[in-house]
Amino acid sequence: MPVKPEIEARFEELKSIRQYLHSCPEVGLETVNTAAFVKKQLDGLGIGYEDIGVNSLLAKVEGTAPGVTVAFRADMDGLETCEETGLPYASQTCGRMHACGHDGHTATLLAFAGYLAQHRDFKGTVLLLFQSGEEGYGGALEVIKDGLFEKYSIDYMFGMHNWPPYGENQMIVHKGTAMASEDRFDLVIRGKSGHASVPHACNEPFAAVADFIKNAQSIVARRISAHDKGVISITQVHGGSAYNIIPDEVTIRGNVRTTDPRVQDLIEESLAQLAQGLEVTYGVKAAFTYHRKHPPVINSTPDMAIAAAARVVGQENVLTEELPAMGSEDYAFYMQKTKGCFVWIGNGTDSALIHNSKYDFNDKIILLGASLFAELLDEVLSAQP
Ligand SMILES: [Zn+2]
Ligand SMILES: [Zn+2]
Structure with a gap:
């Protein structure tokens, strides 16, 4: 299984990070404690960061030589609904729930941060954006308004979302529009x-x-x-x-x-x-x-994502002809500013749908998603002259 072994070695720790985040969701732009928790994790990894937008943060990992700037984004916010999973790590607050798996996306980007902390031997800069307010609160726009693309000349930006009911080992890359x-x-x-x-x-x-x-x-x-x-x-x-x-x-x-x-x-x-x-x-x-x-999420570099995904889950598990979702994502605003791709990763065929009170994120995606990000970085670096 071509999940990165360094990432897999941390699985138990990453799972407990994800499940902790699941237990204390924050909604909209008010991801104060979540951002503080992420900062603490980054401190432990020796990775620097800055505040951006409203309660979002941007971590920065410099390679050993100048080069391309590649950003990866995770959303951090939950939803205003009451959890009905009965899980031991279920939300402690009725009316707040990680029903879209953004707890898992945050843990996945932290897993990738851990990988980068051990692999700084690349030419360029990697930015890790932990974003608030994806669920209709304009979190991405706040990040852009705060000057993300003025402060950094971002060459590529990638993101992922767990996607029930695709199989837990499947990755979906749309050649063009991914979301409406x-x-x-x-x-x-x-x-x-x-x-x-x-x-x-x-x-x-x-x-x-x-x-x-x-x-x-x-x-x-x-x-x-x-x-x-x-x-x-x-x-x-x-x-x-x-x-x-x-x-x-x-x-x-x-x-x-x-x-x-x-x-x-x-x-x-x-x-x-x-x-x-x-x-x-x-x-x-x-x-x-x-x-x-x-706006719609339009993937401009699907071939890179298809190649990277195939190295993680095998070509047969990369689906490229799936219909776009008619749901929307504020990741779309980033794709108006730079090149990149938004990849779906199956949450399991027996998973409840996202935004359902019985939904839970599949922790195996942390390994797949972080390995996908590592492969995407390799894909970008190998395309450089
Ligand atoms: Zn959602
Ligand atoms: Zn979502």
């Missing part, structure tokens, strides 16, 4: 309120609401090519307060996913047109706002 974009929209439709018995004297907004909801789906069916992917979901409708009052205002909210920036543009434009058309058809006011939350 996520956008959000609000539409406030304003008509004229009045007595339910005289709709002709009012301007009830619900007909416009129904029209919008129905026709939003025809954007997916009729404006997006059958070869492209797009999801539009209406997730909230708020309006009205009584059986006998026609309200003057209804708010619709929704969520959009695509794997292609061109489709993203098309959906935004089409939804805005649909909203505008309601004003003409129904005589209402339609205030539409569209917010781009995450």
Whole structure:
């Protein structure tokens, strides 16, 4: 098994690090104790670091000669849910849970840090980014805003995510888009309120609401090519307060996913047109706002990752034709700034899905993920002149 023996030798210690992190999750940008714990581990390894973003930190390992700068990223935050695994190391706080495996990602990057501490004989600089607030809190943007790409000329950046229900020895590399974009929209439709018995004297907004909801789906069916992917979901409708009052205002909210920036543009434009058309058809006011939350994760160096993954799990266990996930990842912002790849590692076919209250990270990924990072570094170094 081509897991790095130096990493495997620390498995029991790494497992207890992961399980400790699992027991005390922190949410969003408030990863204060987690960051402090990571710093203590890095101190023990003799690796320096600096604060970056909000409660994120960047460790730096200099090689023996100048050269390429390669960054690796782990997310550190948990989710606002109550754990139901019954595990001895389960979260001690109901309402906070490592239900996405970021405890495992943090332990994996620490495992790689330990490996680097023993292998500084390379040309270049390795940066290890431990990031807060991946789960919709803008952690990556805070890191970028704090000058990551101004302070360092990063040539490559890599990341990984555990992925149920793929097998625990499988690695998934997408040749292009790995994960979808996520956008959000609000539409406030304003008509004229009045007595339910005289709709002709009012301007009830619900007909416009129904029209919008129905026709939003025809954007997916009729404006997006059958070869492209797009999801539009209406997730909230708020309006009205009584059986006998026609309200003057209804708010619709929704969520959009695509794997292609061109489709993203098309959906935004089409939804805005649909909203505008309601004003003409129904005589209402339609205030539409569209917010781009995450771009798609687009892998620019899949071949490097495929080669590195094959050395760890064998070519037959590297899947390259899997569909991208329609979920999003703020790692996408880094891929707008530099080259790199985001690899999924199977969490086991019997694993609960991520974000489920019975989910747990598969500790074997620590060995596979850290070995993958070591191989990715080799892959980059061997590509240098
Ligand atoms: Zn998640
Ligand atoms: Zn996650």
